[in-house]
Amino acid sequence: MRACGLSAALLLALLSGCGALAADGQGAEGASVSQQTADETEESTASSEPGDTDMEEEMFVSGSDHVTTYVPGADEVERINSLDWNVASQHMTPDASLAAGTVAHPTKVDSTTSQVFYLWEEGNIPGGDGYGYDEAGFMPAVTTVPVDDGVGVLGAVLLEAGGAFQFRGAQGDCYPTAEELTARGYQCFVVDYRLTRDLGALDLARATRFVRAHWKDYGLPHEDAIAVMGYSAGGIAAGQMLLDWDGTTSPARYDASYAPDELDAVSADAAADGMIYSFYGRLSVASKDVDQLRAGNLPPTYFAFGTRDPFVREFEANIAALEKAGVEVEGVVLQGWPHGFGAFGGWIDGYDAFLRRAFDAAQA
Secondary structure (H helix, E strand, O other): OEEEOOOHHHHHHHHOOOOOOOOOOEOOOOOEHHHOOOOOOOOOOOOOOOOOOOOOOOOOOOOOOOEEEEOOOHHHHHHHHOOOHHHHOOEEEOOHHHEEEEOOOEOOOOOOOOOEEEOOEOOEOOOOOOOOOOOOOOOOEEEEEOOOOOOOOOEEEEEEOOOOOOOOOOOOOHHHHHHHHHHHOEEEEEEEOOOOHHHHHHHHHHHHHHHHHOOOOOOOOOOOOEEEEEEOHHHHHHHHHHHHHOOOOOHHHOOOOOOOOHHHHOOOOOOEEEEEOOOOEEOOEEOOOHHHHHHOOOOOEEEEEEOOOOOHHHHHHHHHHHHHOOOOEEEEEEOOOOOOOOOOOOHHHHHHHHHHHHHHHHHO
16 A cells, blocks of 8 residues: 655644553653543543553443453563554555456456455546545545455455554554454455545445345355454544445445436445444534434444543443443553554454354344
């Protein structure tokens, strides 16, 4: 993938709290974790490196009986603290050399190799063809990450990276997770979405329709063995998709100038969602609207977040509202862990088991 570097000042403002934390409570670039986004409303509880405190922390206990606490080991702490967070959080765009047409008109679908499919036809993109920190003419796309050779296919997972709707940190979020998931039997699809909640939701819905339309090509056990997930801002966009843009809801409802095509008649429903340091809502503020969440007919949702994330109370409030709305929730909270841990922290084992159950239930 091609990385478009952000300015040092922008990285400083956005990445605080997303990397290893120094002993004085400063992030990898020297900025306080509580400065993670401009909209942030909660103070950070981080004061040192993940899993390393001057005094013993009280064990966090979630308000949900379905969210467990995990204590990362010393080896995990060492690994996450050794990462280059500037590299892991670079702004990612699709690799044009892997282009194989659009999702509506693919030149060839090959489940054994990585391919890039652009999500919309040129000149017919609901909401326009670029936004914010993307270069003019940016075309949202989905990049496939195939299951490892010799591994049976269990289902598909579509991933949207975090980045406060100002960059897509797929190199730190999506691709390390995809490496873990493809080894376990999940065809992965990384969505390079446009950097707003609604456009990111529309892009994810479009990519989901593509995967469903080609479920046999990707060897899925059934057409409903499809999950979506997102990290931070990417999870917010994924949640918006599930609330407002799943099923066969037309993108023309967002942009009346858009001309629907045959792919829009394919359902964008997902059997499961993954909220990785994220929640249903908007930047910094989770939805506590039980009626809205109930009306969204949301799929089972898996949460993973750290106790030193500045949004701990927002995650917990969102989980409580979801359970009141009758949504099945599972998850893990990582003791002493910050925001932005990517594939680290042992959460993928639980997410794998959760996906297997969700896909089996969707087939029943």
